[in-house]
Amino acid sequence: MLSLRLIRRRIRTVQNIAKVTRAMELVAASKMRRAQMAALASRPYAERMRWVLADLAETIPFLEPEQIHPLLRPRPQVRAVELILITPDRGLCGGLPSHLNREAVQFITQISCPVRLVTVGRKGRDFFLRFGHQLVAEFTGITDRPTYEDVIPIAQVAMQDYLSEEVDAVHLLYPRFVSTTVQKPELLKLLPVEPPTEKITWRYDYIYEPGREAVLAELLPRYIERQIYGALLEASASEHSARMVAMRNATDNANELVKELTLLANKARQESITKELLELVAGMEALKAQR
Amino acid sequence: MALLKLEIITAERIVYSAEDVEKVVIPGVEGELTVLPRHAPLMTMIQPGILRIGRGGQEEELAIHGGFIEVRENKVTILADAAERAEEIDVERAEAARRRAQERMAQRRMDDIEWAMAQAALRRALARLKLVERARRRRGR
Numbered sequence: 001m002l003s004l005r006l007i008r009r010r011i012r013t014v015q016n017i018a019k020v021t022r023a024m025e026l027v028a029a030s031k032m033r034r035a036q037m038a039a040l041a042s043r044p045y046a047e048r049m050r051w052v053l054a055d056l057a058e059t060i061p062f063l064e065p066e067q068i069h070p071l072l073r074p075r076p077q078v079r080a081v082e083l084i085l086i087t088p089d090r091g092l093c094g095g096l097p098s099h100l101n102r103e104a105v106q107f108i109t110q111i112s113c114p115v116r117l118v119t120v121g122r123k124g125r126d127f128f129l130r131f132g133h134q135l136v137a138e139f140t141g142i143t144d145r146p147t148y149e150d151v152i153p154i155a156q157v158a159m160q161d162y163l164s165e166e167v168d169a170v171h172l173l174y175p176r177f178v179s180t181t182v183q184k185p186e187l188l189k190l191l192p193v194e195p196p197t198e199k200i201t202w203r204y205d206y207i208y209e210p211g212r213e214a215v216l217a218e219l220l221p222r223y224i225e226r227q228i229y230g231a232l233l234e235a236s237a238s239e240h241s242a243r244m245v246a247m248r249n250a251t252d253n254a255n256e257l258v259k260e261l262t263l264l265a266n267k268a269r270q271e272s273i274t275k276e277l278l279e280l281v282a283g284m285e286a287l288k289a290q291r
Numbered sequence: 292m293a294l295l296k297l298e299i300i301t302a303e304r305i306v307y308s309a310e311d312v313e314k315v316v317i318p319g320v321e322g323e324l325t326v327l328p329r330h331a332p333l334m335t336m337i338q339p340g341i342l343r344i345g346r347g348g349q350e351e352e353l354a355i356h357g358g359f360i361e362v363r364e365n366k367v368t369i370l371a372d373a374a375e376r377a378e379e380i381d382v383e384r385a386e387a388a389r390r391r392a393q394e395r396m397a398q399r400r401m402d403d404i405e406w407a408m409a410q411a412a413l414r415r416a417l418a419r420l421k422l423v424e425r426a427r428r429r430r431g432r
Contacts (some may be wrong), residue, residue: 025313046302052334052359208334209321209336210320225302
């Protein structure tokens with residue numbers, strides 16, 4: 001049995017931990033709300049972009065392969081692929097990083113060609129570096145609060161590697177935000193761009209200025225950027241909600257532990273009182289007997 | 292008379308949204324372009340410059356930095372890389388950007404891509420400054 005003093009000291013320690021995790025929970029909750037708002041605010045742009053691209057891409061099936069924009073043209077043979085892995089920068093967010101890393105490992109082992117790896121976020125980078133996997137690019141300090149400017153260099157790397165035929169496809173792996181408690185790793189094919197095939201309910205004969213191909217060529221990089229931006233926002237919302245849940249559990253556990261320790265402390269206190277009483281009575285009895 | 296529904300959207304937010312716009316003047320890649328109600332369906336690119344919106348007899352101006360414009364059925368949708376009102380512009384930052392771009396272009400030891408990038412940066416900075424300047428003059432009057 002621990003001594004009363006030691007138990008009391010542990011209670012204080014656990015209470016302090018609970019304070020810290022509670023604070024982290026609140027911070028994560030407010031960051032999660034902000035990330036969700038940003039995801040919501042970016043939705044109209046994404047939607048319009050999909051429509052426009054769907055309309056622009058309509059003529060593709062009628063074109064010769066060499067007339068199709070290089071970012072859209074599928075390669076007959078896939079010799080190497082690139083994987084952009086989005087993970088959190090910091091830990092204390094439950095199983096999210098290891099879940100993502102496991103998914104990435106699975107992707108790499110299942111695909112039958114070399115994988116060039118680009119990591120966004122410290123957790124994925126550190127994991128793969130520990131295993132000696134080469135990285136072609138790594139970005140950090142983005143997922144906490146992604147902005148559109150953060151996206152541009154990532155998109156540059158992806159497009160350059162694709163256009164220079166370093167790789168024949170680029171995939172994106174990120175945690176999709178399903179709900180506060182559920183985040184699902186999702187694999188998205190970034191390149192070659194697969195234009196949305198959703199049914200277009202309207203039909204207009206647009207005047208394209210300066211021309212259909214020119215507009216498409218301008219639009220495609222932005223479409224890719226937008227997809228990465230969307231993934232980053234999802235990842236950010238996922239990270240903060242995972243952290244919030246993890247920290248809430250930690251706070252609950254700490255409070256539970258405080259309760260148990262308090263019980264233990266009370267018991268120890270009672271025991272020591274009983275022991276003192278017993279000693280006192282025993283002493284008195286002994287004195288009585290002597291007389 | 293029919294009016295235009297105008298939406299200016301960037302990847303991060305909706306910058307402007309109105310249903311009673313009389314005309315929009317856009318810095319298109321092929322030159323300045325005015326959209327009035329009942330314009331034909333059109334899709335074109337924007338270059339950095341000043342976007343003018345005529346609404347209720349008043350004129351509003353925004354700095355805009357590239358993107359697309361889509362016109363159909365009296366609806367104008369602008370997918371902008373960035374768009375700002377005069378009061379949102381950081382003048383000092385724009386000035387610094389202009390100086391940087393001009394210095395870079397003055398060195399003249401660069402390839403086509405670098406040159407184009409410097410030029411684009413300069414054009415963006417100039418559009419911002421011009422907008423602020425004009426807003427200031429209007430307020431002074």
